[in-house]
Structures are given as structure tokens and as C-alpha cells.
Amino acid sequence: MMPSLTCFKFRFTPSWPMMLLALLFFSLFVRLGFWQISRADEKTKMILAQKTQEKQSPVRWTSKEKLPLQYERIVLKGKYLSQIFLLDNQHHKHQFGYDILSPLELDDGTIIIVDRGWVPGELTRRVLPNIQIPKGTVELQGSAYFPSKNQWVLGPALEEKGNKMIILERVDDQLMSQILQKSVSPFIIRLDKQDTHGFVREWETVSMPPQRHLAYALQWFAMALVILIIFVALNLKKEK
Numbered sequence: 001m002m003p004s005l006t007c008f009k010f011r012f013t014p015s016w017p018m019m020l021l022a023l024l025f026f027s028l029f030v031r032l033g034f035w036q037i038s039r040a041d042e043k044t045k046m047i048l049a050q051k052t053q054e055k056q057s058p059v060r061w062t063s064k065e066k067l068p069l070q071y072e073r074i075v076l077k078g079k080y081l082s083q084i085f086l087l088d089n090q091h092h093k094h095q096f097g098y099d100i101l102s103p104l105e106l107d108d109g110t111i112i113i114v115d116r117g118w119v120p121g122e123l124t125r126r127v128l129p130n131i132q133i134p135k136g137t138v139e140l141q142g143s144a145y146f147p148s149k150n151q152w153v154l155g156p157a158l159e160e161k162g163n164k165m166i167i168l169e170r171v172d173d174q175l176m177s178q179i180l181q182k183s184v185s186p187f188i189i190r191l192d193k194q195d196t197h198g199f200v201r202e203w204e205t206v207s208m209p210p211q212r213h214l215a216y217a218l219q220w221f222a223m224a225l226v227i228l229i230i231f232v233a234l235n236l237k238k239e240k
Contacts, residue, residue: 014235022231026224033220040213043206046070050143050205058141063110067187068144075141076189078106080114080133083180086167090118092200097121100131100199101171101188103180104140111180113173113188114140117199128161134197142189147171 014022050071058073068074085101100116119129147170158175159167166179177184191198 011237012232012235013237014231018231018235022227026227026231029220029224029227033217033224036213036217036220040210040217043208043210043213047205047210053143063106063108063185067185070144070146072144073141073192074144074189075139076104076106076112077137077139078104078112079137080104081111081180082133083164083166084131084133085113085176086121086128086161086165087115087171088167088169092118092120092202095120096123098129098167100129101168101176102133103176103184104138104189105182109182111177111182111184113171113176113184114142115145115188115190115203116195116197117191117201119199125167128165131165138197140189140191140195140197142191142195144187145190146187 049069053069053071053073056073058075061068061074061076081103083103085103087099087101090097090099097118097120099118102114102116104112104114106112119131121129158169158179161167168175171188173184173186190203191201193201
């Protein structure tokens, strides 16, 4: 007697709510993956731009000329104002501190913010660093840096501490213009290390390397694939 053979058919019967939910998460994870790829490309270009500009000789810049390029090395001459901005939540070797931002006024009245480097801070913020302001006309050189406009701030953007010291949560040229009652340029100068009026100057070009963004992209794409597999598995039914 021949054994009976049982045939099975598979039927794909997803419900509309499950289909929409799966489509939503699949699209979200794919989009996040491509966003990480674009961030990796952006970081790669930033690193290449800095390396290219480092090889160039610094040029003297005035407000009559066009804005410098990102990381372009320039020479400025002017006087430091008495106002001091402390950029909050800056760390060096796992120690809390501030970046010292000093307004430099050029001969034509243009204000350029100079990042003079990092100093250690006190976590309670009750004791602020004692910062000396160079007197008279100074000539300095450094790298032009355009801060990102996409910075999120939780809480107040500034905190006044007296003695013309203000703690800032982010570099904001419009906010500093309001405080100084003068127009501030959209870029800052990261002071060269050989300048004697600076502090610790070890800025990172990017906080996260391109390779890590690509690794995150791979994770998002993998999660999208998992969503697709689960969706198919839950809705593929076997029938005799």
C-alpha cells in the first residue's frame, strides 16, 4: 500500500493594521540607516577639509573680504573686549570645564569670537575660573570654525555670573550679538597653540568618526530586515 502524500499550500494574509505598523517601522529604520550614511559622508568631508587647510599658510583677514572657509587659517589684529563667555559642559581627559570665548574687536569694529581653549571648572559652578584678558592691540592666528546650527539646548541658553562673565550652553552668534549690543561674525576662531594668551587647545574635528556612523547604519538596516522577516513569518499561514 502506497503511503499518502500530504500537500501544503502557503497563504499570505496580513491584516491592514499589522501591514501599516510593519511598513512604518521598516521605513523608519531604513531612513535612519541612510541618515547615518549621510552623516558619515559629512564627517569624512570635514576631516579632509581640515587636513587640507592645515597645510595652507595663514592669510590676513578683514571684514571687507568674503567669509573664510571652514578650518581656514587666518591672521587677525584687534583688541579683546572685557566680556568673557564660558562655553559650558566641555571636557578634557574626562574632566569638566569650560571653553573660554573672548570677543575680539577689529579696527573696523567687527567682532570675532575667539575660542582661547579649555580650562578646568568646578562642578557646582560656584567658583568660576579666573581669566585674564590681554591688554592693548594683539595679533593672533587660528582656524576659522562655523559652529553647527543644529544644537539642542535643555534649559536656559545662558547664565549671567557677574564680572562680565556669562555661561553659554552653545555657541550662538545672534545671542552673543544681543549681549554685546554689537554684530558678531557667524564664525569663531580656534586659537593656534603657539599663542601665549590661550589655554588647552585640543579640539576634535568630529566627535564621532565616520566608521561609527557606518556601523550604526548597518545596525539600522539589520533591524529593518528583522522587521520584514517577522512580518512575513507572522502572516504566512500553511494549509493542507
